[in-house]
Amino acid sequence: MQALQIHAGPRALRHLRERGLAPADVRLIPAAAGGPKGLVLNPLDRFLFGHWLAGGAHSVHLLGASIGAWRMASACLAQPDAAFEQMAADYIGQTYEHAPGKAPTASHVSAVFGAKLAERFAGREAEVLGHPRYRLHVFTSRGRHLLRREGRLRTPLGYLGAFAANALSRRAMGGWLERVIFSDAREPLPLRLNDFRTRVVPLAANNLQPGILASCSIPFWLQAVRDIPGAPAGAYWDGGITDYHLHLDYASMGEGLVLYPHFQKTVIPGWLDKALRHRHRASACLDNAIVLSPRAEWIATLPNAKLPDREDFKHYGDDLPARVAAWSRAVAESRRLADEFAQWLARPGRIEPQPLA
Numbered sequence: 001m002q003a004l005q006i007h008a009g010p011r012a013l014r015h016l017r018e019r020g021l022a023p024a025d026v027r028l029i030p031a032a033a034g035g036p037k038g039l040v041l042n043p044l045d046r047f048l049f050g051h052w053l054a055g056g057a058h059s060v061h062l063l064g065a066s067i068g069a070w071r072m073a074s075a076c077l078a079q080p081d082a083a084f085e086q087m088a089a090d091y092i093g094q095t096y097e098h099a100p101g102k103a104p105t106a107s108h109v110s111a112v113f114g115a116k117l118a119e120r121f122a123g124r125e126a127e128v129l130g131h132p133r134y135r136l137h138v139f140t141s142r143g144r145h146l147l148r149r150e151g152r153l154r155t156p157l158g159y160l161g162a163f164a165a166n167a168l169s170r171r172a173m174g175g176w177l178e179r180v181i182f183s184d185a186r187e188p189l190p191l192r193l194n195d196f197r198t199r200v201v202p203l204a205a206n207n208l209q210p211g212i213l214a215s216c217s218i219p220f221w222l223q224a225v226r227d228i229p230g231a232p233a234g235a236y237w238d239g240g241i242t243d244y245h246l247h248l249d250y251a252s253m254g255e256g257l258v259l260y261p262h263f264q265k266t267v268i269p270g271w272l273d274k275a276l277r278h279r280h281r282a283s284a285c286l287d288n289a290i291v292l293s294p295r296a297e298w299i300a301t302l303p304n305a306k307l308p309d310r311e312d313f314k315h316y317g318d319d320l321p322a323r324v325a326a327w328s329r330a331v332a333e334s335r336r337l338a339d340e341f342a343q344w345l346a347r348p349g350r351i352e353p354q355p356l357a
Contacts, residue, residue, distance in 0.1 A: 003298040003336035006344070006353040007265050009287040012257050013353055016290065020348045023053050027190070027256025028061040030248070031068025033240025033271065035218075036308035037263040038067040039327060040294060040334040042088045044261045045071060047338040050081030052345070056133060059187060063246055065139040065239030067091075069215035073121065073208070076128040076136055083120075090116055092327045095320055110223040114213050121212070125205035135184035136203060138211045139239030139246065142180045143224070148234045150224040159219060162241075166272040170279070171196060173272065179242045180231060182211035192252040195285075196242060201231040215239040244271040251287040258289040263307055265293045265356070282356035291356060294337060302330050 008016055015025065029048075032038070053060065064072035074083040096104035096112055121128065128136060143149070146158035162176035174197030183189060185202040193200075203211065206229040214225035214236035224235035247269040250258045260267070266280045267289075273279040299307060303326035304315075316323035344351045 001295075001298055001301070002340065002351070003294055003334075004340040004344070004351060005265060005293055005295045006351050007291045007293070007356045008353050009251075009282065009289045009356050011251075011287045012290045013355060015257060016348070016353050021257075021259075021290070021345060023056045024058060025257045026053065026060060026259045027058070028063065028250065028253065028258045029072070030246040030258065030260050031062070031064040031071045032245040032262055032267075033066030033068055033238065033243070034245075034263055035067055035310050036091070036312065036327065038071060039088060039091060039308050039331050040263055040302075040337070041071070041261045042084055042331050043335040043338040044292065044341060045075065046081050046084045047342060048259075048261065049075040049084070050079075052342075054080075059133050059135055061135045061137060061184075061187075061189060063137045063139065063189075063248075064215065065243045065246060066216050066218070068246070069138045069212050069239060070117075072134075072136055073128055073138070073212055076131040076134045077124065078127055086120070088331050090120070092324055092331070106221060106223045109221060110213070110217065110225075113216065113222065114209070117209050117213055121209055125208050128208060129184070129203060129205065135187045137184060137189055138182040138203065138208075138215050139243045140180045140182065140211060140214045140228075140236045141177045141239055141241040141243075142199070142232065143235040143237065144176055144178060147176055150226075150235050155219065155224075163272055166270065167276070170269060170273070173242070173270070177237075177242055179239075180236065182207055182228075182231070190253040192249045195249060199232065201228075204230055207231065210236075238271070241271045244268050244273065247283070247285065249285045250289050251285050253288070256288070258286075260289055260291045262291050262293045265291055267291065267356075286356055289356070290353070292337070292341060294334075298336070302333060303327075 062072035074087050077083040098104040146154045166173040178197040180199045182203045183200050210228045218238045224237050227233050245267045247267045308327045
């Protein structure tokens with residue numbers, strides 16, 4: 001059974017059909033939020049960054065929200081193949097203390113997860129920020145008005161306001177949350193960011209870990225990260241709230257293609273858009289984007305006939321070995337995605353790219 005499917009915007013589709021794909025064609029790689037779903041991309045990440053892209057000479061912009069920020073920061077380490085292998089082990093083995101029948105506290109999850117990020121990136125900031133080719137851009141969501149501070153009442157009320165505003169229009173949500181990108185200071189993002197209220201902050205050694213932690217801080221699951229160095233004061237949450245799948249104006253960047261390893265073929269703008277099906281359609285912004293994703297038929301062969309997701313924490317409860325086994329098998333099976341992509345690069349006729357829809 002074929003595991004990989006390839007979809008592309010009009011310009012990217014013409015390029016693939018006429019010339020195939022070479023490392024020199026890729027100028028930008030986005031990495032979506034989505035929690036455990038991102039685990040199935042781990043073997044593909046290892047192939048892309050550890051092998052296929054490794055010999056290039058041009059700069060490549062790496063954009064990440066939530067688990068995508070952790071993935072793209074790992075890509076900037078000196079040995080990305082090993083870094084991605086370690087990341088999968090860290091994510092699969094995560095466990096948090098909690099009272100019987102209760103979820104772990106947000107403060108505890110933030111402390112444990114923050115310590116894990118420090119374990120992987122502390123003392124290696126210069127390695128990430130000084131990568132000769134990769135330019136890292138970490139997406140976060142900064143609260144405004146009620147959400148400028150975290151609180152027992154103001155946080156749920158603020159997110160209720162953001163939900164209502166987003167239902168009217170995505171731009172209206174900017175009254176409650178703004179996109180803040182911690183961005184490589186050497187080279188700006190080569191695309192327009194006028195689709196949503198946005199601030200750009202230079203990425204530096206003192207805000208790399210807090211920025212990644214903030215980008216992964218799911219509201220109510222983790223605490224907001226406050227007052228990140230170099231950035232406007234306030235509470236920072238998961239970058240996936242404003243940019244769930246990083247549906248940005250890639251067409252505005254001009255030259256080069258966007259290569260998007262994704263766990264699904266649709267690119268949803270924000271986390272609050274998940275239920276708004278009319279916002280799931282491809283747009284002209286994805287004209288130069290190539291989306292690599294798993295086929296539904298292959299996903300059905302994974303444990304529980306689905307991708308790993310956060311519901312598994314409830315499903316398996318305290319049975320850590322069972323969850324670890326299921327997620328480990330999903331990652332092992334996902335080697336198919338990397339293998340089929342490598343085979344397609346050598347023989348493009350093996351998979352026929354389809355238009356994004």
